[in-house]
Each structure stands twice: as structure tokens, then as C-alpha cells.
Amino acid sequence: MYNVRQFKPALYVLLFVGISGFALAAQSPAIWVLGCGAVLLNGWLVKTDRFVPMPRLLANLVTIVAVLYITRELLAGGTRILIIGQFLVLLQIIKLWEQRANRDYAQLLVLSLLLMVAAAISTASLTFGLLLMIYLFLSLYCCLLFHLKVESDAARAAFAIPEERINPLTLRQDQRHLFRSMQKLTALVSLFAVGMGIIVFLLFPRGTGAGTFDPFQYRRLQAMTGFSEHVSLDQVARIQQNEEVVAHVRVWRDGVPVNGTMTLLLRGLALDVYSGDKAQGSGRAGAFSWMRSDPPAPPGRGFFGNRSNLLFDADLWSERNRTRELQRGSEVSGTKWRQVITLQPTGTTALFAMPGPISINPRSDVRGYFSLRDRVLRTFEAPTRPLEYEVVSIGSLEPPGLADAARNAWIKRSALTGPNPPTTNINPRIRDYALRPDVSGSNSAGPLAAQRGPTPADPLDERIAANIEHHLRSHFRYTLDLTDTKRVRGQDPIVAFLYDIKRGHCEYFAGAMTLMCQSLGLKARMVVGFKCDEFSTMGDYYIVRQSHAHTWVEVLTADGWKTFDPTSGQDADLAQRKVSTWQRMKHIVDYLEYTYASNVIAYDNENRENLIQNVENRMTNAAISGTSSMSDAKKWFDSRQFYTIFSNALTGFVLLMVLAVVWFVGQFLWERWKLRRRALRIGLESLPVFDQLRLVRQLEFYDNLMLLLGRHHLTRPRHLTPKEFTNSLMFLPSDIYETVRRLTDVFYRVRYGRSQLTPALQRRLATTISRLDTELQNASPAS
Numbered sequence: 013m014y015n016v017r018q019f020k021p022a023l024y025v026l027l028f029v030g031i032s033g034f035a036l037a038a039q040s041p042a043i044w045v046l047g048c049g050a051v052l053l054n055g056w057l058v059k060t061d062r063f064v065p066m067p068r069l070l071a072n073l074v075t076i077v078a079v080l081y082i083t084r085e086l087l088a089g090g091t092r093i094l095i096i097g098q099f100l101v102l103l104q105i106i107k108l109w110e111q112r113a114n115r116d117y118a119q120l121l122v123l124s125l126l127l128m129v130a131a132a133i134s135t136a137s138l139t140f141g142l143l144l145m146i147y148l149f150l151s152l153y154c155c156l157l158f159h160l161k162v163e164s165d166a167a168r169a170a171f172a173i174p175e176e177r178i179n180p181l182t183l184r185q186d187q188r189h190l191f192r193s194m195q196k197l198t199a200l201v202s203l204f205a206v207g208m209g210i211i212v213f214l215l216f217p218r219g220t221g222a223g224t225f226d227p228f229q230y231r232r233l234q235a236m237t238g239f240s241e242h243v244s245l246d247q248v249a250r251i252q253q254n255e256e257v258v259a260h261v262r263v264w265r266d267g268v269p270v271n272g273t274m275t276l277l278l279r280g281l282a283l284d285v286y287s288g289d290k291a292q293g294s295g296r297a298g299a300f301s302w303m304r305s306d307p308p309a310p311p312g313r314g315f316f317g318n319r320s321n322l323l324f325d326a327d328l329w330s331e332r333n334r335t336r337e338l339q340r341g342s343e344v345s346g347t348k349w350r351q352v353i354t355l356q357p358t359g360t361t362a363l364f365a366m367p368g369p370i371s372i373n374p375r376s377d378v379r380g381y382f383s384l385r386d387r388v389l390r391t392f393e394a395p396t397r398p399l400e401y402e403v404v405s406i407g408s409l410e411p412p413g414l415a416d417a418a419r420n421a422w423i424k425r426s427a428l429t430g431p432n433p434p435t436t437n438i439n440p441r442i443r444d445y446a447l448r449p450d451v452s453g454s455n456s457a458g459p460l461a462a463q464r465g466p467t468p469a470d471p472l473d474e475r476i477a478a479n480i481e482h483h484l485r486s487h488f489r490y491t492l493d494l495t496d497t498k499r500v501r502g503q504d505p506i507v508a509f510l511y512d513i514k515r516g517h518c519e520y521f522a523g524a525m526t527l528m529c530q531s532l533g534l535k536a537r538m539v540v541g542f543k544c545d546e547f548s549t550m551g552d553y554y555i556v557r558q559s560h561a562h563t564w565v566e567v568l569t570a571d572g573w574k575t576f577d578p579t580s581g582q583d584a585d586l587a588q589r590k591v592s593t594w595q596r597m598k599h600i601v602d603y604l605e606y607t608y609a610s611n612v613i614a615y616d617n618e619n620r621e622n623l624i625q626n627v628e629n630r631m632t633n634a635a636i637s638g639t640s641s642m643s644d645a646k647k648w649f650d651s652r653q654f655y656t657i658f659s660n661a662l663t664g665f666v667l668l669m670v671l672a673v674v675w676f677v678g679q680f681l682w683e684r685w686k687l688r689r690r691a692l693r694i695g696l697e698s699l700p701v702f703d704q705l706r707l708v709r710q711l712e713f714y715d716n717l718m719l720l721l722g723r724h725h726l727t728r729p730r731h732l733t734p735k736e737f738t739n740s741l742m743f744l745p746s747d748i749y750e751t752v753r754r755l756t757d758v759f760y761r762v763r764y765g766r767s768q769l770t771p772a773l774q775r776r777l778a779t780t781i782s783r784l785d786t787e788l789q790n791a792s793p794a795s
Contacts, residue, residue, distance in 0.1 A: 019157040023117065024055045026147070026154050027108070030124040031101060033143040037135035038094045043101055050105045066110040078102040097130035114162050121155060138608040152205075153198040160194065217620045254558040255598075258358065258542065260606055261554040263366075264350040272547025276554050277575075278364035282386040282566070284537035286527055288437025289504060300505055302523065302538060304386075349405045354610065356398050363389035363399070364541055364556075367575070368406040375400040386537065398609065410572035438531045439504045441511065446480065446528035453479035461532045468535035474569035476532065477576055480525050481565075484578035489515040521579040522563035535568035539575075550603040690715045694759075695734070707762070710769050713777040714759040717752070720781060724788050734759055745791055751784050 028051055035044035057063035066074075082099040086092060104123045107116055128147055131140065261278070263270040283302040290299060349366050363380065365372075369389060372382070376399045380391035387409055391399075446452055446461065453460040453475060460479070464470040488509075506527055509520045522538045529536035543562035546555045564577040684705075691697060691704040694715050699707070708715075718728060728737040738756045741749055758777065762769060769777070 019117075019154070019161050020055075020058065022150065022154045022157055023120065024051055026150050027051045027104060027120065027124055029143060029147045029150060030127050031104070033140055033147060034097050034101065034127050034131040036137065036140050036143065037131035038097060043098060047101045047105065051108065054108050065112050066106070068110065071106055071110040074106055075103070078106070091134070093130050093133050097127055097134070100127040100130060114158075114165065117158060117161075121151070121158065125151065136609060136613040138605045141608060141612070148205075149198070149202050152202060153194070156194055156198060213615070214620065214623070217615050256558050257356065257555060257602060257605075258558055258560075259353055259355045259364065259556040260551070261354075261544075261556060262352040262552065263554065266347060267350075269552060271552060272545070272549070272554070275543060275545040276556075277366065277564075278542045278544070278556065279367055279388060279539055280362040280364045280541040281360070282388055282537045282539050284386075284526075286437060286506075286523070286530075288439060290437050346406060349407055351403045351405065352400070353403065354398055354400045354606070355395070357395050359394055361391045361394050362540075363391060363401065363403075365389055365403040366405040366407060368408045368410075369403050370406055371404045373402040375402065400610075408572075409566070438527050439507050441507050442504075442524075442527050443531035445510050446531050451480060451483045451528070452476045452532060464533065466533065468533065469568050469570050470534075471570045473534050473567060474571065474574060477525075477529055477534065477536070477565075477567040477569070477574070480528050481576045481578040484521050484525060485580045487514070488521065488580050490517065490521070490580045491515045492517055518561075518563045518579040522565050522577075525565045525576065525578045529565070529567055537566050539564050539566055548599045548603060550599055551606060553606075555599070555602055693718060710762050711759060713769075713774065713781060714755065716778070716781050717755055717784075720785050720788070721752075745787075748784065748787050748791065751780065751787075755780065 028048055031047035031051065032044060035041065035047070054063065078099060082095055082102075085095045085098070100123055104120060104127070107119050107123065110116065111120075128144060132144060259278075261276060263276065281304060283304050285303050285305045287299055287301045287303070348370075351366060353364065355364065361380070363372075368387065369382065372389065374380075376397075378391055378395065378399055378401070380389060382389055389403070447459065449459045455463075457463060460472050460476050464472045464476065505520070506524050509516050509524055513520075519538075526536045526538040540561075540563050542556050542560045543564075544554055544556045544560040546557070546560070547553070548555055562579070564575060564579070566573050566575055568574075687705055687708050690712070691699075691708045694708070694711055696704050696707055696711075714734075721727070726741065728734070732740070734756050738753050741752060744752070755777070758769075
């Protein structure tokens with residue numbers, strides 16, 4: 013019967029939201045532009061009556077082309093769920109442009125729902141979660157409108173009376189009430205669904221098979237990259253310009269929270285072999301690449317498994333018997349740094365932590381090991397979902413509490429592990445550069461490099477490394493813009509950096525220092541990790557972004573492994589970084605994303621148990637606190653003997669409440685009695701009580717009219733209807749009679765349900781009756 017005009021706008025908005033949600037999940041602006049552009053153009057053509065449905069043959073051909081394209085993408089090895097989502101977007105566009113009947117609309121609704129399911133599998137973003145909530149409410153309303161449209165079309169086809177003969181006022185009024193009912197139904201069903209969803213989410217969390225879709229929900233970040241001729245020149249620049257969050261880190265120093273008062277240095281990988289212009293092994297590393305050397309046999313490792321706490325052994329050696337002494341991590345003295353790290357998938361097996369980890373407690377399902385040789389944490393497989401783990405570190409690479417003899421033995425053992433400098437392919441020009449006195453330093457006896465002994469950990473090694481660090485920081489410039497490096501393409505990037513370019517990002521500085529130290533016989537390695545000072549006061553954690561990726565150098569000296577950061581200007585940039593309004597807004601968004609990921613996406617049985625335990629603890633504490641407060645209040649009253657005053661006040665309050673109830677009940681009964689009397693006066697006594705009370709409030713104006721005429725001796729006999737009584741008043745002046753007749757017509761329209769009076773109309777009718785009273789008083793008796 014009705015032309016459901018709200019359905020098509022709601023459908024277009026639904027399609028727009030669905031395509032936007034999938035484009036956000038797939039991080040594909042092209043999909044968003046294509047899909048939303050097609051929807052908006054189709055909507056404009058339909059609104060302007062210019063739309064012509066696509067021929068069936070053309071639609072079928074386009075569908076076949078889309079199937080072939082998706083098949084090619086699947087065979088190419090792309091992410092299957094995202095490719096299927098792209099196919100669903102194409103199907104929606106095809107179906108939208110060939111829409112002819114209700115069947116096409118139903119298919120659009122189903123395709124849109126499947127697209128949002130594919131998007132939900134592919135992302136864990138808070139923004140998408142909000143879009144999904146909007147989509148679910150809108151889709152429910154759209155489905156109800158579609159059902160109404162189908163039933164209305166069927167009724168219109170079966171109705172015997174032509175549509176143009178139906179009273180348009182009645183049709184519009186029915187439509188208005190119908191759509192209000194639809195909106196109320198949508199709100200009611202949505203509230204019930206949200207309530208049931210929250211209950212199911214809290215009481216029945218994900219259990220077995222919870223990680224089925226995890227590889228799809230978390231897309232791998234490119235937080236780290238290998239150092240090679242083809243990658244380092246531009247890829248690292250893109251990474252360090254990327255503001256995507258890699259990790260959230262909470263830090264405590266000896267149990268006291270560290271709230272952004274220090275720069276956080278997180279070690280990841282230690283790379284000590286440079287391939288130079290020669291590839292290292294089959295598929296391991298290309299030319300000009302850094303990699304980690306093979307560990308010595310037997311490998312010195314400590315293993316950890318799922319949700320297990322491993323206390324690593326501090327690597328202590330006894331000079332007397334050359335046997336390994338073990339000291340449990342919990343017995344290590346000195347400052348301890350506890351870190352709780354939530355790490356996003358980085359595409360590597362590295363776990364990041366502060367230097368010198370002595371224990372790890374994986375809070376996520378992960379298996380890995382700790383290398384005693386270079387003291388890094390690794391997993392056996394690259395994680396595909398966020399990991400949360402707790403690490404306790406001592407902040408130093410050297411085990412604490414060593415005697416001089418034990419320290420010397422430990423340093424000698426560290427010097428024997430890993431590759432010797434000759435195994436690294438170092439260009440001779442790098443050694444020539446390092447031998448310069450203004451680079452590695454000199455004293456009265458000559459260049460320092462010529463004075464050191466033939467073995468690592470010479471007493472001069474720390475001075476040589478410090479001089480090289482100072483030279484790089486002073487004479488080279490930090491930049492991410494390396495667009496003019498094509499002129500040195502093909503030669504060793506480190507040689508080009510030292511002799512020609514003299515500027516670059518952190519991997520150039522760290523790589524150059526490492527190679528110069530190794531070329532002089534020092535034991536050195538390049539460490540890849542993150543250097544971060546961005547702290548969120550809302551969540552009390554450090555925010556580690558891809559732009560915080562950093563490399564530095566560790567050199568073995570006579571006092572153990574020392575850290576050097578030769579990157580020029582990096583510290584100044586970090587020190588000058590200010591927290592702006594935009595930065596605060598980013599922190600708020602990050603806090604919401606972090607809270608959503610940790611409390612919603614990662615919600616499982618363990619979180620449910622923790623939630624129940626927290627609720628029980630709070631209820632117990634509240635009960636104890638309430639009991640204590642009541643006991644204190646009782647003692648306070650007892651000590652001052654206020655029971656009598658309190659009792660009298662309570663009695664007076666109860667009496668006032670009883671009087672108020674009696675008054676309200678009396679008022680209610682009085683109003684009901686007046687309404688029943690009014691219904692009797694205007695002839696509504698034959699209706700049910702509910703209908704009487706409903707109409708009598710609307711028809712108050714007619715009762716006032718009858719009372720007004722009665723005061724002028726014009727009373728309606730009970731055997732006359734209102735219409736007959738009005739016709740009997742034709743002897744009145746024409747203006748007065750016409751006013752009474754119009755008021756009687758309003759009475760009939762309201763009485764028999766054809767209209768409803770608004771408060772504004774009731775006020776206008778009251779004004780008309782007041783004016784009628786004045787006219788009757790001024791009328792002569794003869795009239």
C-alpha cells in the first residue's frame with residue numbers, strides 16, 4: 013500500500029558504511045574510492061530519474077571478468093579473506109547497477125553483510141569496531157524497511173481500489189505512525205541485542221579455536237628491515253617516517269613506575285656479520301647485508317614456553333676451575349627493570365626488551381629462547397598476533413656482582429664467541445678510513461689503532477670506539493632523504509657513506525662504526541631495536557612506533573660490552589620533541605585502541621576469571637567498608653544519644669509521606685471523577701473506560717463549549733446528537749452559529765479517529781471558545 017521512501021536512502025548509507033569498513037580493514041583506499049564512488053553515482057542517477065538498469069548479459073560478462081580477476085589474485089598467493097572481500101565489493105557494484113526488483117535489494121543486503129564479516133575477520137581496529145556497531149544498527153533498520161517494502165508492494169498489487177482513490181491524508185497519517193513504530197521496534201531490538209551480546213561476551217569468552225582467525229586479524233608490520241644496497245637506502249626511510257604503533261611498554265624501576273622520565277632503549281637483534289659485496293649462503297643474505305652469525309656449538313640458550321616463567325642463569329665463570337657457576341635470576345642484586353610489553357606482529361622472531369634480561373614471563377602463547385651469547389630474546393616462529401610478555405632486566409649486558417677474576421674470564425669467553433673480524437667482508441677503504449688519527453684517535457705515542465694488542469678487549473678499545481663515535485656524530489649529518497644516491501649505486505653503501513655521501517639514517521652510522529671497529533680488530537656488533545621517549549600519561553605506558561626504529565653499536569671493551577650511539581643529531585631530535593595538542597589527540601586515540609585490543613579483542617577465559625575475581629573483590633571491599641561505616645555511624649549516634657531525635661524526625665517524615673500519598677490518591681480519584689462526568693456530558697458513556705479517558709482529554713474543548721452554551725440557557729437535550737443540536741441553533745447570529753458549527757465538526761473528526769489534536773490546536777480552540785463567550789454576552793436577547 014505504501015511507497016517506502018526511506019528504504020533506498022537507508023540502503024545506500026548501509027552500502028557506503030559496509031564498503032568503508034572493508035576498505036579500512038584492508039587498508040585499501042582504492043577499494044574505498046571505487047566502491048563508494050559507484051554507490052554515490054548510482055544514488056545520484058536514481059534520485060534524478062536518470063538511472064537505467066545494466067543489461068543482464070553485460071552484468072553476467074562483468075561478473076565473469078571479476079571471477080577471473082579474483083582467481084588470478086588467489087593463485088598469486090594473496091590474503092584469501094581480503095581477496096574474497098574485494099570480490100564481494102565488485103558483486104555489490106554489479107548488483108547495484110542492475111537493480112530491477114526486490115530480489116536485487118535482498119542480494120545487496122546479504123552481500124553487504126558478508127563483506128562486513130570478511131572485514132571483521134581481517135582487522136582488530138577500534139575504528140572498524142565503531143563502524144561495525146553503526147552498520148549493525150543500520151542493517152537491522154534497513155532489513156525491517158525492506159520487509160515493509162515487500163509487504164507493501166504485495167498489498168498494492170492485490171488491492172482492488174486504485175491507489176489514487178485512497179484518501180491521501182489517511183495514507184500519510186498511517187505511514188507516519190508506521191515509521192514511528194518501525195523506529196521504536198529497531199531501537200528495542202537493538203537494545204536487546206546489545207544487552208545479550210554483552211552478556212554472551214562476558215560469560216562465554218573465546219576458548220578453544222580462539223586463534224583461528226588471528227593470522228587474518230593482525231597484519232604484519234615492517235618494523236625492521238635488513239641492511240642491504242636495495243633496502244637500506246629508501247626502505248628504512250619509509251619505516252622511520254611511519255607513525256604506526258609497534259608496541260606499548262610499561263616500565264618499573266625496583267617496583268616504582270617509570271612515567272616517561274627516561275628514554276627507553278629496547279634491544280632486538282644483534283647483527284655482527286657484514287656480507288660486503290658477496291652473498292652469504294643460499295638465500296640467507298644478499299650483497300651488502302647485515303646478519304647474525306651462527307652461535308657456537310653447543311649453543312648457549314635458555315628456552316621458554318607457553319605461559320611459563322624462566323629465570324635465566326647469569327653467565328658466571330670461576331677463574332679457579334673454569335666451570336660454570338649458576339646464579340638464579342631472583343638472586344641477582346642491583347637495580348631491576350620490570351617491563352610489561354605488548355608487541356604487535358613485526359614479521360621477525362625478535363622480542364624487544366631492555367638490556368640484560370634475567371627473566372621472562374610470556375602472558376601469551378609463545379615459545380622461544382634466550383641467547384646467552386648476545387643476550388637477545390627470540391621466538392621460534394614469527395608471531396602473527398600481538399604478544400604480551402613481562403621481562404625483568406638488569407640494564408647491563410654484564411652479569412652483576414662479578415669479582416675481577418670472574419669478570420676477566422667472562423670477557424675472554426665473550427671475545428671467543430661469534431665470528432672473528434676476518435670472516436666479515438670489509439672493504440679495505442673502510443679500514444683505511446678507520447686508521448686515520450682524527451677518526452680512531454691518537455696520543456703522544458701515535459695512532460691508538462696501532463698501539464692496541466692483537467686480541468679483542470684491549471684496554472684501548474673503549475677509547476678507540478668513543479673516538480669513532482665522536483667523529484661520526486661531529487662530521488656526518490643525519491637525514492632520511494637519500495634521493496641523490498644513484499650516483500654511487502653499485503658500490504658498498506658504507507664506503508659511499510664515509511667518502512661521498514656523508515649523511516644518512518641510523519643504520520649508516522651504526523653500520524659504519526661497527527665495520528670500522530671490526531676492521532681494527534675490535535669485537536663489535538650492530539644492534540637493531542627501538543629508541544623511544546614518547547610516553548602516554550593516559551595509559552601510563554611508552555608508545556613505541558615504527559618511526560622509533562633505531563640502530564646502535566655494542567663494543568667489547570676491557571670493562572665488558574659497552575653501548576655507543578654514533579647517529580648524529582638523533583638525541584637532539586628526541587630532546588626537542590614536544591607534546592603538542594595533536595600529539596595529545598594521538599595519545600587519546602592510541603589509548604582507546606590499546607584498551608579495545610587488550611580488553612575486547614584479547615578477552616578470553618583467563619580475562620573472564622580476572623574480571624570475576626575483581627568484581628568479587630570490589631563487592632567484598634564495598635561490603636566491608638559499608639559495614640565499617642554503619643558501625644562507626646552507630647557508635648557516633650550512641651555516643652550523643654541522638655536516637656530520640658532521629659526517631660521523632662523519622663516519625664514526622666513517615667507522617668508527611670502518608671499525607672502526601674493520601675493527597676495524591678485523592679487528586680487522582682477527583683480527576684478521574686471529573687473526566688467521567690465530562691464523558692457523560694459529551695456523550696461518551698457508551699465507550700469502554702480506556703477509550704473514554706483517551707477521548708475526553710482531546711474533547712475538553714467541546715465540553716467547555718457545552719458548558720458555555722448552558723450558561724446562556726442553550727442546553728443540549730439528551731435525545732439530540734451534537735450535529736442535530738448544532739442545527740437547532742440556527743436562530744443565533746450567523747458568526748456565532750458558524751463558530752459553533754466548526755467546533756462541532758472538529759468534535760466529530762476527533763471523536764471518530766480521523767484527526768488528533770496537538771497542544772497548539774487545543775490552545776487555539778480554547779481561544780476560540782473564549783471569543784465565543786464574549787460574542788454571546790454582547791448579543792441581544794432577540795438574537
